[in-house]
Every structure is written in structure tokens, then in C-alpha cells.
Amino acid sequence: AAPIRLRDYRRPPWSVDTVELDVDLGIDTAEVTARLVLRRDAEQSQPLRLDGEGLELLAISLDGRALDANSYRHEDSVLEVDGAKDGSVLETRVRLKPAANTALEGLYLSGSRETGFLLTQCEAEGFRHITFFPDRPDVLARYTVTLRADRERFPVLLAGGNPNGAGELEHGRHWARFIDPHPKPSYLFALVAGRLKNIRRDYITADGRNVALVMWSEANVIDRCHYALDALERCMRWDEKAYGRNYDLDVFHVVATHDFNMGAMENKGLNIFNAKYLLADPDSSTDEEYRAVEAVVAHEYFHNWTGNRVTCRDWFQLSLKEGLTVFREQQFSADMNSPSLKRIEDVSLLRRAQFPEDAGPLAHPVRPAEYREINNFYTATVYEKGAELVRMLAGSLGPDGFRRGMDLYFERHDGQAATIEDFLSALGDANSVDLMPYLSWYGQAGTPRLHAHGEYDAARKEYTLTLSQHTRATPNQPEKTPLPIPVKLSLFDHSGNVLPLHTDGQTPETEKVVVVSKASQPIVFRHIDAPPVPSLLRGFSAPVLLEYGYAPAELALLLTHDPDGFNRWEAGQHLAFLAFDSLHAPTDNDACGAWCDALASLFHGRAIDDALLADLMTPPGEIEFADRQTEVDPAKIHAHRQELQRRLAAHIGIETLHARYHALNVGGDLKLDAGNQAKRQLKRRVLELLALVDADGAHALAAKQYESATGMTDRLAALGVLVRQRAPQAAKALAHFRERYADNPLALDKWFTVQAQVPGDAALASIRTLEIDPAFTLKNPNRARALFGTFASGNPSGFHRTDGEGYRLLTDRLAQLDALNPQIAARLATAFNGWQRLESVRREAARTALVALAQRGGLSRNLSEIIGNVLQ
Ligand code: B3K
Numbered sequence: 017a018a019p020i021r022l023r024d025y026r027r028p029p030w031s032v033d034t035v036e037l038d039v040d041l042g043i044d045t046a047e048v049t050a051r052l053v054l055r056r057d058a059e060q061s062q063p064l065r066l067d068g069e070g071l072e073l074l075a076i077s078l079d080g081r082a083l084d085a086n087s088y089r090h091e092d093s094v095l096e097v098d099g100a101k102d103g104s105v106l107e108t109r110v111r112l113k114p115a116a117n118t119a120l121e122g123l124y125l126s127g128s129r130e131t132g133f134l135l136t137q138c139e140a141e142g143f144r145h146i147t148f149f150p151d152r153p154d155v156l157a158r159y160t161v162t163l164r165a166d167r168e169r170f171p172v173l174l175a176g177g178n179p180n181g182a183g184e185l186e187h188g189r190h191w192a193r194f195i196d197p198h199p200k201p202s203y204l205f206a207l208v209a210g211r212l213k214n215i216r217r218d219y220i221t222a223d224g225r226n227v228a229l230v231m232w233s234e235a236n237v238i239d240r241c242h243y244a245l246d247a248l249e250r251c252m253r254w255d256e257k258a259y260g261r262n263y264d265l266d267v268f269h270v271v272a273t274h275d276f277n278m279g280a281m282e283n284k285g286l287n288i289f290n291a292k293y294l295l296a297d298p299d300s301s302t303d304e305e306y307r308a309v310e311a312v313v314a315h316e317y318f319h320n321w322t323g324n325r326v327t328c329r330d331w332f333q334l335s336l337k338e339g340l341t342v343f344r345e346q347q348f349s350a351d352m353n354s355p356s357l358k359r360i361e362d363v364s365l366l367r368r369a370q371f372p373e374d375a376g377p378l379a380h381p382v383r384p385a386e387y388r389e390i391n392n393f394y395t396a397t398v399y400e401k402g403a404e405l406v407r408m409l410a411g412s413l414g415p416d417g418f419r420r421g422m423d424l425y426f427e428r429h430d431g432q433a434a435t436i437e438d439f440l441s442a443l444g445d446a447n448s449v450d451l452m453p454y455l456s457w458y459g460q461a462g463t464p465r466l467h468a469h470g471e472y473d474a475a476r477k478e479y480t481l482t483l484s485q486h487t488r489a490t491p492n493q494p495e496k497t498p499l500p501i502p503v504k505l506s507l508f509d510h511s512g513n514v515l516p517l518h519t520d521g522q523t524p525e526t527e528k529v530v531v532v533s534k535a536s537q538p539i540v541f542r543h544i545d546a547p548p549v550p551s552l553l554r555g556f557s558a559p560v561l562l563e564y565g566y567a568p569a570e571l572a573l574l575l576t577h578d579p580d581g582f583n584r585w586e587a588g589q590h591l592a593f594l595a596f597d598s599l600h601a602p603t604d605n606d607a608c609g610a611w612c613d614a615l616a617s618l619f620h621g622r623a624i625d626d627a628l629l630a631d632l633m634t635p636p637g638e639i640e641f642a643d644r645q646t647e648v649d650p651a652k653i654h655a656h657r658q659e660l661q662r663r664l665a666a667h668i669g670i671e672t673l674h675a676r677y678h679a680l681n682v683g684g685d686l687k688l689d690a691g692n693q694a695k696r697q698l699k700r701r702v703l704e705l706l707a708l709v710d711a712d713g714a715h716a717l718a719a720k721q722y723e724s725a726t727g728m729t730d731r732l733a734a735l736g737v738l739v740r741q742r743a744p745q746a747a748k749a750l751a752h753f754r755e756r757y758a759d760n761p762l763a764l765d766k767w768f769t770v771q772a773q774v775p776g777d778a779a780l781a782s783i784r785t786l787e788i789d790p791a792f793t794l795k796n797p798n799r800a801r802a803l804f805g806t807f808a809s810g811n812p813s814g815f816h817r818t819d820g821e822g823y824r825l826l827t828d829r830l831a832q833l834d835a836l837n838p839q840i841a842a843r844l845a846t847a848f849n850g851w852q853r854l855e856s857v858r859r860e861a862a863r864t865a866l867v868a869l870a871q872r873g874g875l876s877r878n879l880s881e882i883i884g885n886v887l888q
């Protein structure tokens with residue numbers, strides 16, 4: 017099939033004003049009756065065509081008259097109906113098979129036939145698996161939904177919107193009705209039915225609405241929903257303050273499921289969450305997972321305005337809601353926790369997940385120009401790079417200007433399906449500036465390289481910094497144009513003092529933003545007494561790759577003296593790259609020595625936050641090192657990265673590490689405050705470093721930590737060290753963990769994950785054993801990701817074997833998985849991104865495996881699009 021293109025967008029010829037859905041629910045079959053009031057676009061004349069997939073059509077009528085077989089055609093995934101007029105009412109009745117739905121899109125069963133519950137997932141195009149409908153986001157309709165089901169099997173019946181009656185029916189059945197007063201696109205429709213428990217809380221919005229906040233889950237985990245409920249209340253308050261946005265229904269339901277293709281879903285009034293991002297308790301969740309729950313709860317809640325009230329005109333505009341909502345979520349998390357730690361986390365995610373995407377065959381713009389399968393475009397580029405673009409816009413307007421712009425955006429587009437242009441216009445108009453130059457960021461793929469070069473003129477006491485940009489070609493985009501790149505910068509002298517910046521006709525500041533919008537731009541700083549050290553791209557002011565020929569000592573200076581935690585980390589990461597390079601090509605400038613010295617003195621100095629110190633002492637990940645090379649040998653990268661850390665550990669010294677470990681290992685009741693989380697994070701880092709210089713000692717400590725841990729953070733950290741290092745104590749701890757969490761699928765996922773992380777050739781045997789474990793199943797996305805996602809995307813030295821067995825194993829499983837759940841198969845297949853830059857032996861092995869998979873035939877649109885793009 018031909019791709020769908022942005023430039024082909026046309027307004028919908030037919031829309032729907034109101035929808036009445038009657039759903040008769042059962043595990044094996046469900047019947048859906050839909051009554052649509054149609055509206056015809058006066059300027060278009062196409063016949064009525066509705067989307068529908070996998071639906072068995074039982075009855076159809078138009079304006080009250082049953083249609084005979086000549087007046088409609090039902091082919092492939094389209095229903096074409098003759099004779100419809102503006103205002104016509106179309107009624108269809110269809111049959112679905114929830115229990116047979118393994119793709120987890122549309123209406124499906126979570127859990128077992130006996131005890132599980134029914135739920136829906138409609139974004140992006142799942143509603144067409146439920147009823148015939150113009151399933152596109154620019155068709156906004158009012159929904160009335162009536163659910164009917166057996167009361168004993170489905171005591172709880174939920175749909176989006178406000179409750180509007182419920183009652184008994186004959187034969188032990190019951191019904192419940194929901195009306196959503198806000199017009200919404202079909203992708204935000206949801207229903208849930210089954211045996212669920214809840215916890216609830218009353219909430220009064222800033223504008224005075226009483227709202228019932230209700231979290232739902234299966235009975236055995238409802239006690240683990242309290243943290244999420246607290247987080248929900250926090251983010252609702254935050255959105256009222258930060259953006260003046262209030263919640264707009266009488267109820268807000270949130271439901272947890274163990275069977276979900278992604279993190280969570282923002283259905284209007286009825287969010288549905290992967291249990292991984294809703295349940296939290298100290299015994300089974302790590303500190304990181306607590307933060308993730310808070311962030312995802314906020315993300316889905318924030319969608320109520322950025323996504324639901326203002327939605328997307330078409331799926332090309334996906335980043336309009338996703339990039340913006342990720343940005344809002346990042347702001348919220350920064351406010352709740354530490355801004356610099358949050359920025360470090362976000363930037364390292366961008367570099368791990370988005371930069372490689374932008375640098376390989378899957379590169380696409382934040383607003384793609386075409387796609388075959390939209391579910392393949394819920395990517396790090398659309399989400400994380402999209403958030404960086406919003407951050408740049410917000411930065412250029414300042415906090416008050418951005419708020420004014422957002423207010424105007426909501427005012428103009430509430431109740432509409434909008435575009436990226438609408439967003440830029442609203443932000444710009446509210447501030448009388450033209451932000452349209454930023455549109456090119458949305459249309460151009462690839463990470464720009466920002467090259468910086470400094471010249472010092474001692475006679476004139478002038479420092480000239482020349483900033484130039486270049487973006488490499490990406491698939492289908494050979495030519496690139498310069499983009500507006502805001503570069504926030506400061507200058508330091510060689511004692512680490514920040515210098516006042518004198519540029520033309522302005523009062524000196526210590527930090528300045530230069531927007532580089534040409535291919536190359538010089539900027540002159542006056543009254544500079546000696547060659548300065550520039551600190552560039554502060555706060556990561558633009559999503560670019562910075563190229564500046566720092567000397568190790570200059571980076572060490574920034575790492576030690578920059579007052580901003582994020583910039584210190586940046587300097588440390590850059591220095592770690594130099595240190596890594598110096599391992600195989602030792603130079604005079606001992607970068608490794610500089611890195612170790614600077615970190616060791618920060619470690620000894622104790623003037624720095626424990627969590628920041630742990631981040632500083634973590635070099636870039638293996639994927640980031642690979643991203644800078646052309647003949648990638650993942651085994652070598654793993655070995656060199658370990659060697660880098662071993663040198664750091666040796667430099668700090670075994671005694672000192674032991675002492676610090678014990679000082680941090682405070683014991684006692686588990687506390688979740690930031691200080692204690694930071695201690696645990698640093699303790700883990702110290703233990704990992706210790707394991708590189710005193711394996712026996714570290715293993716003994718880890719075994720003890722595993723046994724005495726009062727929470728999952730310490731328990732998993734210890735288990736990770738034992739398993740990844742293949743310590744003699746690992747088997748016992750693994751057996752214990754397995755037993756202890758036999759009934760806790762989220763914790764058991766970690767048991768699979770940690771073993772899939774074993775580096776090097778040992779990983780494969782471990783995967784082969786784990787996949788025949790009775791607890792393993794490809795049918796559960798979390799479990800499949802825990803094992804194969806970790807192996808293929810999170811363990812480069814394990815997956816990229818020279819014999820190609822990793823590739824063969826993965827492609828075999830992808831083919832199996834594709835038959836069950838194409839979205840998950842396609843997602844796992846992105847592990848092959850970057851294969852063209854592997855060294856030749858692995859490259860050939862990867863090519864062979866990929867070609868064999870492509871040639872199997874019968875692959876889903878999801879998987880074939882990814883494999884096709886990866887191979888191009
Ligand atoms: N909007 C959903 C993602 C839907 C993915 C569809 N394949 C969750 C989120 O971004 O909040």
C-alpha cells in the first residue's frame with residue numbers, strides 16, 4: 017500500500033456530531049450498536065466511507081430504514097454507504113471477539129478468561145476495531161455510551177465522560193450509561209468492564225468543580241495505587257498554578273492493567289495505565305519507578321488539555337500533543353524533584369534513544385511527512401525531540417511570554433483539532449514575535465552538529481567565538497537548511513570564575529543566549545583579559561551535537577567549577593568521551609587522568625549532592641559511545657567503558673570506596689525522601705565501581721545487601737551487581753527473588769530483565785533458558801520487553817554477537833510475536849537500528865538475519881515498515 021502523506025491532507029468529507037454506543041459485553045463476543053448523526057462537508061461530495069477492521073456486520077440502517085445489500089459495500093477495512101445526507105442517522109450493529117484479540121488494540125481481555133477484565137485501546141486507530149466510524153482525529157463528536165453485561169462477571173462498568181444512570185436488567189445483567197459533554201476524537205474513547213476494586217479521593221478544582229478521583233485495579237494490587245493517587249492530586253494542582261488549567265468532568269477514572277502495549281493512555285475521563293506506571297510500593301518498586309509513576313500519571317493528566325481539549329488535526333501533528341505534554345511533564349517533575357537531576361535524566365534519554373534514531377535509517381522529522389503505520393511513529397523523535405523543540409520555544413519567550421502564548425493557544429483552539437502551525441502562531445502572536453522560523457525544526461530530520469571555534473586576540477583583548485551548524489543527510493532528505501539554534505553560553509577564566517560578557521552595546525551579563533540561524537556566525541566578546549573557557553549550550557539549550565575541541569583540563573575545570581549541576585555533568589560526559597578515546601590512543605593530554613582526578617576530588621570533597629555525584633561518576637552509555645563510531649564493535653566498547661570505570665575506581669581507591677559504601681548503607685526503615693533516594697543511588701554506584709576493583713569484596717557486600725534490603729531499590733541494585741558480574745552468590749539470590757515475587761508480575765519482569773543484561777557472549781544462553789521458563793510468555797508485552805527488549809536494545813555486547821546468533825534469535829521471535837501483536841514486534845525490531853555502522857562481521861550477520869525475516873512474507877504492516885526502513 018502507498019504511504020499516507022501530510023501534503024495529501026483534506027478535511028473530512030463526513031463528520032459525526034453525536035455518537036450513541038450501546039455495548040453488550042462478553043468475554044468471547046461483544047456486540048456494539050452505534051448510532052451516528054452525520055454531518056456532510058458542504059464543499060465535498062464523496063460518498064460516506066467509514067473505517068472498520070475485523071468487524072462482523074450484523075445490521076445496518078440509514079435514517080431508520082434497514083439497508084439492502086445493494087446500498088452499501090463492506091470491503092477490506094472500509095464500509096461505503098449510499099444515500100447518506102447531511103444530518104442522516106446511520107445505525108450499525110457489529111460483533112467483536114475480545115478474548116481472541118492478542119494485538120491489544122480495540123476491545124480486548126486483560127488477564128484470564130475466568131478472572132480478567134475487558135478494556136479498550138483506541139489510539140491511534142483502534143476505534144475502527146470497535147465500530148464503523150470516520151476514525152481520524154479531526155472528527156470530534158459527543159459520546160453517549162451505554163454498557164450492558166452480566167453483573168456477577170462484570171460488576172464494574174466504566175466509560176469516559178460523566179456517569180448518567182445505571183440499573184438492573186433481566187437474567188442477572190445490569191447497565192450503566194456515561195455522557196461525555198466534551199466533543200472528542202474517537203481515539204480518546206474508552207471502556208472498562210470487570211471485577212475491579214478502587215480507591216478514591218474528592219478533589220475540588222481551582223475553579224470550584226467537585227471531582228471524584230478514582231483509581232481502579234484488580235483486588236490484589238489496589239493497595240499499591242495510593243502513591244499514584246497522591247501524584248494525581250499533585251499534578252492537578254500544578255496544572256492549575258502553572259498553566260491555569262482545570263479539570264473539566266465530575267469524575268476522573270484511572271485503571272491499571274498488566275496487558276498493555278505502551279505506558280498509559282489519556283482517554284477522556286478514563287485513563288488506562290500499564291500497571292508498571294501506576295502501581296508503586298517500596299517492596300516491589302525502585303526509586304526510579306516511583307518517579308516514573310509520578311511522571312506518567314502527570315503526563316496522561318496533562319493530556320486532558322494538551323491533546324484532548326485541543327487535539328491533533330491529523331497524525332502527522334502527533335508531536336503537537338506529545339512533545340508539548342512531555343515538556344509539561346518534564347517541568348512538573350523538575351518542580352517536584354531536582355531540576356538539574358531531571359535535566360540530566362532527560363538529556364541522557366534523548367542521547368540514548370533519540371540521537372541514534374536521528375542518525376540511522378529510521379530517522380524522521382518531529383512532524384513526519386509520510387508513514388505507512390502510524391503506530392510506528394510514537395517515537396523518541398516525536399516525543400523527546402518534540403519536547404526539546406517546545407523547550408526552545410518556551411526559552412525564547414521566557415516564562416511569562418510562554419504562559420501568555422499557551423493561554424492564547426488554549427483560547428483559540430479549545431475544542432479543535434489543531435496543527436503545529438497553529439501552535440507556533442498562538443505562541444508568537446501572544447508575544448508579537450514570529451516563531452515560524454522554528455517550523456523548520458519540525459520538518460527536518462537529523463541532529464544538527466554545532467561546531468564552535470574560539471580565537472583570542474591578546475592585543476585587543478577580544479575573544480571571537482564562531483558558531484557554525486551542519487546537519488547530515490537523512491533518508492529522503494539529502495539537503496538540509498540551517499535552523500535557529502539557541503546557544504546559551506558563559507565564559508570562565510582559568511580559575512573557574514565566570515566572566516562578564518561584553519558584546520555590542522549591551523550591559524554585561526554572565527550568561528547569554530545567541531541564536532545561530534545561519535550556517536556560520538561569529539560573536540565577539542570584549543574586555544577579556546586571557547583566553548577564556550567557554551561553557552556552551554548551557555542547560556542543553558538546543559538538541560544538537562556540540563563539537564568544540566576542548567582540552568581535558570578545560571573540561572575538568574567546568575566539571576569542578578560550573579555552578580550549574582547540569583553543566584557540570586555535561587562537561588564530565590564530554591571529558592569521559594575524551595578519556596575513552598585516550599584508552600586506545602594515549603595522548604599527551606591525559607584525558608583519563610583528568611577525568612579520574614576531577615571526579616575523585618569531587619568524591620572526596622563531599623560538597624555535592626549524592627545523586628548528582630552518582631550521575632557525574634557514570635560515563636555515557638555504550639549506545640552513546642557507539643553513536644560516535646563508524647565501525648562499531650559493541651564488545652570492545654563494553655570492555656573499554658568498563659576499563660574507564662575501573663580506572664576511576666582504582667584512582668579513588670578500594671579503601672575509600674568501602675568506607676563510603678558503609679557510610680551510605682544506613683539501614684533502618686525505608687525512607688522515600690530525596691536525600692535517602694540519593695544515598696541509595698550513590699551507594700549503588702559505589703558498589704558497582706567497587707566490583708571492578710575488588711570483585712570478591714563487592715560480591716560479599718552485594719549478597720549481604722540483597723539479604724538485608726528493606727526495599728526494591730537496594731535489592732535490585734545488589735542483584736544486578738551479582739548477576740551481571742556472574743558472582744558465585746548470584747544463583748541463590750536469583751532463586752530467592754523468583755520465589756519471593758512469584759505472584760508479582762512487575763517484580764518478576766525485573767528478574768527477567770536483570771538476567772537479560774548479562775554482558776557479552778554469556779547473554780544468549782541466559783535468554784534461551786529464560787524463554788522456556790514457565791513464567792515467560794510472548795503474549796504479555798511487559799514480559800516480552802523485559803526479556804527481548806532488554807537483550808536487543810539494552811545489552812549491546814550481549815546481542816551483537818559475531819556469530820549472529822543474537823540476530824537470528826531475535827528475528828525468529830519477531831516473526832512469532834508479529835502474528836500475535838504487531839505493535840510490540842515492530843517496536844522490538846527497532847533494535848536493529850544502526851546495524852549499518854557495525855563492523856563488517858556483525859554487519860553481514862545482521863543483514864542476513866534481516867533479509868531472511870523480510871523474505872518470510874506475511875509480516876504485518878507495522879513490522880514490515882520497520883524492517884523495510886531499517887534495510888534501506
Ligand atoms: N498517547 C498514548 C500513546 C498511544 C500509542 C499508540 N500506539 C500515551 C501517551 O503518549 O500519553
Ligand code: ZN
Binds near residue numbers: 315
Ligand atoms: Zn502522551
